[in-house]
Amino acid sequence: MSEKLEFYKQVKKVFRLLLLLFSLFLITGSVLVYYMVNPAFFSLNEAAEVYIVVEELDSDRIENGIHISTGFIDADGLMTVVRNCTGCHSSKLVIQNRMDAIGWNETIKWMQETQNLADLGKNQETIVNYLVTNYPPIKKGRRTMLTNIDWYELNE
Amino acid sequence: MKRRSFVKKATLTSFATLIGTEIIFGSNLLDGYVPLALQDPDPFKMFNKHKEMIMLNDKPWNIEAQAHLLDDKITPNSKMFVRNNGLVPEDIDAKNWVLKIDGESVTKEKIYSLSELKSNFKQYTYQLTIECGGNGRSEFNPPAKGTQWKVGAVHCASWTGVRLRDVLEDVGIKNDAVYIGYHATDTHLSYDPKKEPISRGCPMSKALQDETILAFQMNDEDIPLVHGYPLRLIAGGWPASVSGKWVNRISIRNKIHDSDKMMGDSYRVPCKPVSPGEKVKDEDMCIIESMPVKSLITYPKSGAVLNKGKTLSIRGHAWAGELEVEKMEYSIDFGSTWKTCEVEKPTNRLAWQHFSATVDFPDSGYYEVWARATDTNGTKQTMLVPGWNQKGYLNNACHRIAVKVK
Numbered sequence: 001m002s003e004k005l006e007f008y009k010q011v012k013k014v015f016r017l018l019l020l021l022f023s024l025f026l027i028t029g030s031v032l033v034y035y036m037v038n039p040a041f042f043s044l045n046e047a048a049e050v051y052i053v054v055e056e057l058d059s060d061r062i063e064n065g066i067h068i069s070t071g072f073i074d075a076d077g078l079m080t081v082v083r084n085c086t087g088c089h090s091s092k093l094v095i096q097n098r099m100d101a102i103g104w105n106e107t108i109k110w111m112q113e114t115q116n117l118a119d120l121g122k123n124q125e126t127i128v129n130y131l132v133t134n135y136p137p138i139k140k141g142r143r144t145m146l147t148n149i150d151w152y153e154l155n156e
Numbered sequence: 157m158k159r160r161s162f163v164k165k166a167t168l169t170s171f172a173t174l175i176g177t178e179i180i181f182g183s184n185l186l187d188g189y190v191p192l193a194l195q196d197p198d199p200f201k202m203f204n205k206h207k208e209m210i211m212l213n214d215k216p217w218n219i220e221a222q223a224h225l226l227d228d229k230i231t232p233n234s235k236m237f238v239r240n241n242g243l244v245p246e247d248i249d250a251k252n253w254v255l256k257i258d259g260e261s262v263t264k265e266k267i268y269s270l271s272e273l274k275s276n277f278k279q280y281t282y283q284l285t286i287e288c289g290g291n292g293r294s295e296f297n298p299p300a301k302g303t304q305w306k307v308g309a310v311h312c313a314s315w316t317g318v319r320l321r322d323v324l325e326d327v328g329i330k331n332d333a334v335y336i337g338y339h340a341t342d343t344h345l346s347y348d349p350k351k352e353p354i355s356r357g358c359p360m361s362k363a364l365q366d367e368t369i370l371a372f373q374m375n376d377e378d379i380p381l382v383h384g385y386p387l388r389l390i391a392g393g394w395p396a397s398v399s400g401k402w403v404n405r406i407s408i409r410n411k412i413h414d415s416d417k418m419m420g421d422s423y424r425v426p427c428k429p430v431s432p433g434e435k436v437k438d439e440d441m442c443i444i445e446s447m448p449v450k451s452l453i454t455y456p457k458s459g460a461v462l463n464k465g466k467t468l469s470i471r472g473h474a475w476a477g478e479l480e481v482e483k484m485e486y487s488i489d490f491g492s493t494w495k496t497c498e499v500e501k502p503t504n505r506l507a508w509q510h511f512s513a514t515v516d517f518p519d520s521g522y523y524e525v526w527a528r529a530t531d532t533n534g535t536k537q538t539m540l541v542p543g544w545n546q547k548g549y550l551n552n553a554c555h556r557i558a559v560k561v562k
Contacts, residue, residue, distance in 0.1 A: 088215075088345040088346050089213070089215055089216065089345055090213050090214045090215040090216075092211075092212065092213045092214060093213050093303065096212065096213075096294075096303070096304040097299065097301060097302070097304070098299040099299065099301070103301070107301060110420070114416050114420075115344075115345065115346060115351075116344075116346035116348050116351065117346075137298055137299050138299070139297065140295065140296075140297040140299075141297060142297070142540040142541055143295065143539075143540045143541055143553065144295070146458065146524065146556055146557075146558050149458060149459045149558045150457075150458075150459045151459045151461050151560065152457070152459055152460065152461065153461050153462075154456055154460035154461060154462050154468075156462075156466070156468075156469065
């Protein structure tokens with residue numbers, strides 16, 4: 001009887017040991033798979049998470065007179081322009097265009113007629129003033145000089 | 157945030173695999189496809205573009221080359237400009253892609269799968285010059301509206317596909333057909349599903365040319381997504397906007413195609429010359445057809461400094477819309493005198509032509525090399541920016557590079 005009990009105890013011991021080993025194996029395996037898919041999770045500084053939060057908090061950041069997330073000049077009407085003019089298209093499209101008030105008002109009308117832009121109400125004047133003041137047309141004449149030439153030695 | 161949740165979903169899927177539970181989204185997530193919106197937003201990596209390409213706009217994507225990047229005889233994808241009016245379509249299923257031919261002037265509407273197009277019609281490969289109508293817009297004064305392209309919105313790649321003419325003959329076209337208009341699967345910037353970012357076309361005479369093709373390959377590979385995968389209409393020599401990307405429908409119209417981008421000042425110029433900044437009535441605007449004669453010096457890059465007594469080899473490409481380039485010249489004295497370049501015949505009609513010359517400089521100093529092409533009608537490129545138009549189309553002023561001799 002005691003021999004049988006002893007045997008039973010030993011089997012139980014082996015079973016527990018195997019269970020422990022298997023659990024350890026499962027945990028290690030899971031950790032390794034997770035590490036494979038998302039290695040950043042195990043890096044101590046959690047840079048990715050902090051980065052995203054910073055970006056969201058600092059979307060209005062201004063450095064040296066430039067609104068960082070759009071590249072717009074910081075001046076009266078900036079945030080009205082950001083809110084109304086960067087939903088559909090990039091701020092780059094605004095910055096590279098140069099028009100007088102008539103031209104900008106016509107462009108807004110065109111966007112309303114063909115591109116689903118809503119009525120801007122009082123904001124239109126703020127927006128047009130901002131654009132005309134900060135991005136006025138540059139007189140280029142019939143052809144400009146070659147500028148920004150990157151000189152280099154040519155050895156053939 | 158999207159990126160993170162994607163990573164988490166993938167992680168969960170892996171866990172599901174481990175414990176043997178049925179995977180619901182696994183097949184979508186594990187086949188290596190990452191939706192465009194979740195990809196690294198570095199456009200140079202995303203579109204495989206050369207690092208010296210210039211990104212003019214990121215919503216929608218507009219990227220141009222620089223003259224020296226276009227030195228290859230056949231432009232590789234990495235150096236091809238990108239011009240989009242809307243958002244690049246996602247989740248393209250080429251296996252189930254269909255092209256529908258409809259419109260007032262078809263005898264009966266017909267639908268083709270991509271494999272039917274490939275197997276039912278003879279395939280052709282052509283090198284075709286495609287230039288944005290607004291290439292060179294940045295030079296106009298008063299400034300012209302739109303993306304401010306410099307010189308790099310042009311390419312000449314090798315396109316493989318079937319002739320649109322063969323397909324239209326198979327469909328059956330009525331005698332009153334005037335124009336074709338394409339439709340595509342890209343998304344309008346406002347996400348309004350009823351709006352098309354761009355739908356344009358060309359008269360039947362252009363649609364039925366040998367070189368007007370429905371292409372499924374570019375430079376012997378599937379067309380890259382941003383250039384129109386899986387099917388693109390190619391109409392070389394005309395504004396690039398006629399070569400519609402992601403095409404899934406072509407309408408045969410009994411009148412000039414009347415979409416937004418065929419009207420107003422979109423791809424239209426004053427029929428008669430106007431003074432810079434002048435208002436032009438809608439009825440006095442004409443649709444751009446063939447692009448004008450033009451050329452680019454692609455070697456050397458502007459800014460070369462060489463020693464006195466050295467000769468300089470220059471080379472580049474010239475093209476002339478529907479026509480051919482007959483003569484190619486260069487000037488090193490601001491247009492006072494011109495010397496002739498060697499210019500090759502085009503590989504096929506509407507392909508750009510390669511030119512070269514050996515330049516001697518008489519003394520040390522600052523020089524500009526100007527290049528000027530002449531087409532088969534005897535029309536030359538201008539030296540100053542040509543006729544002003546509100547949207548700044550058709551600037552074919554001669555290309556200039558700076559050279560210093562010391």
